[in-house]
Amino acid sequence: MSNTISDEIWTKLSCPQCSGPVEITNKAVSCQVCNTTFPALPNGGVDLRLQLPRQCQSVVTIEPSPLYPRLSFEPLKSAKPLDKEKRLSRLPPRISTELAARFPKATGKTALMLDLGCGKMIHRELVEHQGFRYVGLDRDDPGAMFLGDAQALPFTDGSFEFVLSISVLQEVPHPEMMIREAFRVLTPGGVFIGSAAYLESYSRTYHHFTHLGLNALLQQEGFAVEAIAPNPRWTAPISLLGNGLFPYMPRPLAVALVSPVYVGHRIWWWLGGFLHPQATESNRLLLTTGSFFFIARKPIV
Numbered sequence: 001m002s003n004t005i006s007d008e009i010w011t012k013l014s015c016p017q018c019s020g021p022v023e024i025t026n027k028a029v030s031c032q033v034c035n036t037t038f039p040a041l042p043n044g045g046v047d048l049r050l051q052l053p054r055q056c057q058s059v060v061t062i063e064p065s066p067l068y069p070r071l072s073f074e075p076l077k078s079a080k081p082l083d084k085e086k087r088l089s090r091l092p093p094r095i096s097t098e099l100a101a102r103f104p105k106a107t108g109k110t111a112l113m114l115d116l117g118c119g120k121m122i123h124r125e126l127v128e129h130q131g132f133r134y135v136g137l138d139r140d141d142p143g144a145m146f147l148g149d150a151q152a153l154p155f156t157d158g159s160f161e162f163v164l165s166i167s168v169l170q171e172v173p174h175p176e177m178m179i180r181e182a183f184r185v186l187t188p189g190g191v192f193i194g195s196a197a198y199l200e201s202y203s204r205t206y207h208h209f210t211h212l213g214l215n216a217l218l219q220q221e222g223f224a225v226e227a228i229a230p231n232p233r234w235t236a237p238i239s240l241l242g243n244g245l246f247p248y249m250p251r252p253l254a255v256a257l258v259s260p261v262y263v264g265h266r267i268w269w270w271l272g273g274f275l276h277p278q279a280t281e282s283n284r285l286l287l288t289t290g291s292f293f294f295i296a297r298k299p300i301v
């Protein structure tokens, strides 16, 4: 795994402030339209965060009678088995084997992938294994390749075949703008995969998403939604343990305190399965998951 920044990405940068073309001098980036200069970072990347407020407009369509989506909202099943290397390597937290199996393969040697809200870039190895050139952007993490705002991306239209965003959507004030930006920077046919919080508690989040809300936002911004699925290994009792319920408590003790409720909950749903057709495992996960996975594609027009 290389730590270098792919040459291709430098030709795909644009001004996050005005979307104008940029000039690169000694790794610092200057806009040729609004003259904003974005400083180089010690790690070779660039701080491309907004320096002034940027106004965006949102136009939405309100349907007279919204239909319940045709998606099943079932937990993901692997469409194909994981290959040997992926099976053997440990997957980053928050990425299930079923989600990893849905990652696209790069169509060429220079295909770019954007890790939106990349943090310490823990997904890099996994996506480079798919043949992509990795680009990591984060709002705050100094270890990221580029610093930037997910709601005002510093990349030209159609730069990436794959955008991944794990547990970030809830952390931006305007999630529809983040989805719109992911759509803009994808190539037609490109895939947007990620996860968004539902029953998690953090003090720094703005919005938490139900399956219906996530589906509506992705569709509103033009995506064809292929799947929205509860994360079966990140259910509310687990996700709430260390945050809202028992912060800073040693995990074994927190697990011991929650276990009786959890066991009762599982037994109650199991019993319900004999009495009510809606008391399925899929519905239990839908109602109690800590986060939803999503897989959405930018249509080819």
Ligand SMILES: [Zn+2]
Pocket: 015, 016, 017, 018, 019, 020, 031, 032, 033, 034, 035, 036
């Ligand atoms: Zn500019």
